[in-house]
Amino acid sequence: MENYILEMKNISKKFSHIKALDKVNLKVSKGEIHALCGENGAGKSTLMKILSGVYPHKTYDGDIIINGEIKKFHSVRDSEKAHISIIYQELALVRDITVAENIFLGKLKAKCGIVNWNKIYAESKNILDEMEISINLSKNVKDIGIGQQQLIEIAKALILNSDILILDEPTAALTKNETKILMNILMGLKSKGVTCILITHKLDEVFDISDRISILRDGSIVSSFKTSETNENEIIKHMVGRELTQRYPNSTRICKESKFKVSNFSFVDHNENTLVSDINFEVRSGEIVGISGLMGAGRTELISSIFGFMKGKSKGDIYLDGKKINIKCPKDAINFGIAMLNEDRKQYGLILEQSISNNISISSLSLFSTLGVLNKDKEYKDTVLYSEEIGVKAPSVSAKVSTLSGGNQQKVLLARCLMTKPKVLFLDEPTRGIDVGAKYEIYVLMNKLASEGTSIIMISSELPEIIGMSDRVLVMREGKIVAQFQKDEVDQEKIMTKSAGGE
Ligand SMILES: Nc1ncnc2c1ncn2[C@@H]1O[C@H](COP(=O)(O)OP(=O)(O)OP(=O)(O)O)[C@@H](O)[C@H]1O
Numbered sequence: 001m002e003n004y005i006l007e008m009k010n011i012s013k014k015f016s017h018i019k020a021l022d023k024v025n026l027k028v029s030k031g032e033i034h035a036l037c038g039e040n041g042a043g044k045s046t047l048m049k050i051l052s053g054v055y056p057h058k059t060y061d062g063d064i065i066i067n068g069e070i071k072k073f074h075s076v077r078d079s080e081k082a083h084i085s086i087i088y089q090e091l092a093l094v095r096d097i098t099v100a101e102n103i104f105l106g107k108l109k110a111k112c113g114i115v116n117w118n119k120i121y122a123e124s125k126n127i128l129d130e131m132e133i134s135i136n137l138s139k140n141v142k143d144i145g146i147g148q149q150q151l152i153e154i155a156k157a158l159i160l161n162s163d164i165l166i167l168d169e170p171t172a173a174l175t176k177n178e179t180k181i182l183m184n185i186l187m188g189l190k191s192k193g194v195t196c197i198l199i200t201h202k203l204d205e206v207f208d209i210s211d212r213i214s215i216l217r218d219g220s221i222v223s224s225f226k227t228s229e230t231n232e233n234e235i236i237k238h239m240v241g242r243e244l245t246q247r248y249p250n251s252t253r254i255c256k257e258s259k260f261k262v263s264n265f266s267f268v269d270h271n272e273n274t275l276v277s278d279i280n281f282e283v284r285s286g287e288i289v290g291i292s293g294l295m296g297a298g299r300t301e302l303i304s305s306i307f308g309f310m311k312g313k314s315k316g317d318i319y320l321d322g323k324k325i326n327i328k329c330p331k332d333a334i335n336f337g338i339a340m341l342n343e344d345r346k347q348y349g350l351i352l353e354q355s356i357s358n359n360i361s362i363s364s365l366s367l368f369s370t371l372g373v374l375n376k377d378k379e380y381k382d383t384v385l386y387s388e389e390i391g392v393k394a395p396s397v398s399a400k401v402s403t404l405s406g407g408n409q410q411k412v413l414l415a416r417c418l419m420t421k422p423k424v425l426f427l428d429e430p431t432r433g434i435d436v437g438a439k440y441e442i443y444v445l446m447n448k449l450a451s452e453g454t455s456i457i458m459i460s461s462e463l464p465e466i467i468g469m470s471d472r473v474l475v476m477r478e479g480k481i482v483a484q485f486q487k488d489e490v491d492q493e494k495i496m497t498k499s500a501g502g503e
């Protein structure tokens, strides 16, 4: 008999009348990296929250068996005592305290009421050294990038010396390089006998690193494979329940006149740092322009500063339909018909305790108001349309956004942008955390929007996505556009060379 460190047996979980998990069985062997795959809303995070005590014993049916023994966790503390730790899909760091304090959050030991900060800084440094990353420990978390925040979550889990480490989409916000660091860390842990359960929508990672793959679909485990005995197509087929022969939809749209133009643009933040400079580009009506580049290349800073989102000073000119426009704040941009999907959905986007409907319509309220009176009925009906078109999985648009799975929250934000029927649409990592099937649907929508005349500017760290969707690709490095490729001349190697500063 195989030696399972973990068995989850007949796990069922309901949220009011919605069945999130239905008699799920999962077996994980000691020391393996076990990938858990499935569409948005399939139940992956819920299953792992049960394992880690977020949903305590008695709020679900079935058994958690660790090393042959039934465990009843009443809290996250209980699961930590059983040497299980989890890194959540949504980052759980406290933004206004330092990196070191975050690493030791909840684990601070005070002697006679005095915390030994020197020791905490030394131990934090050790753990980051071990991970081979350097992050300024005394910076507040809100002042470091989202990728680095994710690495700190991992450091937090590592100091617990767990036997089972659960990572719920740890690489969604990481760059290729950071992902590589993480994958090396996981391989190192594996060699020490640590068992990892990894949830990710990035199938290349699954195949690079996992020993076994289990697939959840609509709340049930549908199949489990040894990684070496299966392939991407088979996994996708089990995840979405159908063959997906193409990853990117064909499009026959024609790019027309110049719609949006940025000329000699630069931006300096309030600390006098030049974030972007010498920026010149234009986007035609119906065109999708991809922006590629490494972390810190200034991609997000570029579109956020154009959009009026960042505090600081901009120089240069922006034209819409040939006319010079002046954007001082996001509201100005929206009034000009420019929309933006942010990369950090939790901080800038969603109102978690409000309904899907309210979250979708919030930027388009003028469409539903006459003389200041909101037509609630029309608002509701239109949000249903958008929510369906984009495939948000929820019982109804009245459901609170906080009850949605991570990927479905992302779809709500995208629906909000689309509802404004923008002339120009900025998308920052639009398919982050989205499953392969739903990605395809989003690409179809982007193409549709473009063929109706919208100009789309998309930042993505996934090169296949940039290449698969863009008519033209701009490559950024150190705050500047360093290369430009047409669709028919671009390839991954060229983008990577230019991103890294090569010729
Ligand atoms: N707190 C909650 N209240 C009500 N329903 C919930 C809650 N949390 C999750 N659900 C529902 O349970 C189902 C499973 O969600 P879960 O977050 O586990 O999906 P997931 O597989 O992690 O998806 P994703 O890939 O998008 O992160 C979804 O239908 C979701 O809407």
Ligand SMILES: [Mg+2]
Binding pocket: 044, 045, 046, 089, 168, 405, 406, 407
């Ligand atoms: Mg999830």
